[in-house]
Amino acid sequence: MGAGPSGLLLGLRLGRENIDVTILDLGLELDTKPRATHYASAAVQELNKAGVLDDIRAMGFTPSGTCWRKLDGTYLAGLKNAVVLDDPNRPVCLPLNKLGKIIYTHILKYPNIKVLWGHEVTRIGQDDDKAWVTCKTAQGEEKTFEGDYVCGCDGANSKVRRCLFGEWNFPGKTWEEQIVATNVGSRFVWTMTDVKVYYPFERYYDVDSNFIIHPEHWYMAARISNDGMWRVSYGELTGLSFDEVLTSQGFTNLG
Numbered sequence: 001m002g003a004g005p006s007g008l009l010l011g012l013r014l015g016r017e018n019i020d021v022t023i024l025d026l027g028l029e030l031d032t033k034p035r036a037t038h039y040a041s042a043a044v045q046e047l048n049k050a051g052v053l054d055d056i057r058a059m060g061f062t063p064s065g066t067c068w069r070k071l072d073g074t075y076l077a078g079l080k081n082a083v084v085l086d087d088p089n090r091p092v093c094l095p096l097n098k099l100g101k102i103i104y105t106h107i108l109k110y111p112n113i114k115v116l117w118g119h120e121v122t123r124i125g126q127d128d129d130k131a132w133v134t135c136k137t138a139q140g141e142e143k144t145f146e147g148d149y150v151c152g153c154d155g156a157n158s159k160v161r162r163c164l165f166g167e168w169n170f171p172g173k174t175w176e177e178q179i180v181a182t183n184v185g186s187r188f189v190w191t192m193t194d195v196k197v198y199y200p201f202e203r204y205y206d207v208d209s210n211f212i213i214h215p216e217h218w219y220m221a222a223r224i225s226n227d228g229m230w231r232v233s234y235g236e237l238t239g240l241s242f243d244e245v246l247t248s249q250g251f252t253n254l255g
Contacts, residue, residue, distance in 0.1 A: 001133065001160055003115055004031060005096055007153030008103040012050045015113035022145055024119040024135060030104060034095035034183060037224040037231060038063065038209065041089040048088070055102045060094030061226050063208035071214045078207060093208075095224055119143070124150060124163040180245055181233040183224065201230045 001007065003025035011021045039047065047053045067078030081090060107113050118138030125132050131150040135143050152160025165171065201221060209222040219234035236245060 001025075001121055001150065001158075002153035002155060003027070003117070004153065004155065005100045005103060007151075008100060008107060008115075009046065009050055010151060010153060011113050011115070012052070012103055012107050012110070013046075015107065015110040016051065018112065021113045022147070023113070023115045024121060024133065024145070025115070025117055026120045028117050028138065030097070030100050032097050034097050034181075034224070034231075036096045038091060038093050038222065040091050041087075044089050044092055047092075050103070050106070052102050052106055053092075055106075056094050056099060057092055059098060059102070060092050062090055063093050063223065065207045066209040066211070067207045068211045068213055071212055071217055073204060076213065080207075093224055121154075121159045124159060126150070176238050178236045178238045178240060179233055180236045181231055183229055183231050199230075 001024050003023050007023055007025070011023045014021045044053065047056060062081055065078055065080035068076045070076060104115070107115060119135040120137075121133050121135050122142075123134040130146050130148065132144055132146045133150055135145070137143060150160060152158045154160060201223070205221060210220065212219050212221070217234075219232060221230060221232050223229070224231045236248065240248070
């Protein structure tokens with residue numbers, strides 16, 4: 001369940017072991033949102049096992065390092081990746097939407113992996129012999145799929161977790177803070193509104209990933225592509241809607 005990068009990666013790993021896999025997703029196509037961008041060594045190892053790492057490195061890049069700074073930019077501490085450029089498990093950076101396309105392209109090579117779009121899971125069950133899910137398709141049909149296992153890769157609103165633990169009674173901690181991620185280019189910015197903004201981040205940061213430490217005005221500024229795209233992620237008031245976040249950034253009349 002879930003055709004995001006986690007579900008696609010799991011499906012590809014299983015399919016490469018000659019296991020029949022059906023991946024169900026509510027959406028009608030791959031998610032186009034950039035979302036996560038940086039993958040550390042533990043993730044890199046899994047991407048390599050799936051046979052997609054070379055393609056990811058070809059499209060992405062190895063970040064120069066990570067550092068922590070004061071609000072005024074003072075360098076506090078950091079880790080540089082220059083010393084591990086030959087390490088096969090070195091970090092890699094590529095926005096999640098591009099990574100998802102790479103994994104999906106590899107999935108299409110395996111006839112034992114099916115990805116079904118427009119399938120909303122409505123019920124989940126299991127007994128001693130099998131597990132199953134019932135879905136409503138985009139055309140309004142109801143279908144049931146059976147298998148040895150149901151794997152939940154369906155994110156924060158996971159139907160699998162609700163089935164196991166009840167409504168929102170998930171184990172672990174859920175942070176209340178709301179984080180907004182904006183992508184800004186040193187030469188251009190890509191957004192849903194095609195607004196272009198020029199900002200020379202390299203003038204202020206000599207490291208690709210920068211975490212600014214402050215109890216209130218904390219944020220992260222990190223390069224996320226080879227063409228000058230940077231991401232600035234910052235804390236916002238909890239509970240704001242998407243439109244309210246846009247308004248707080250100065251965007252109006254976008255409808």
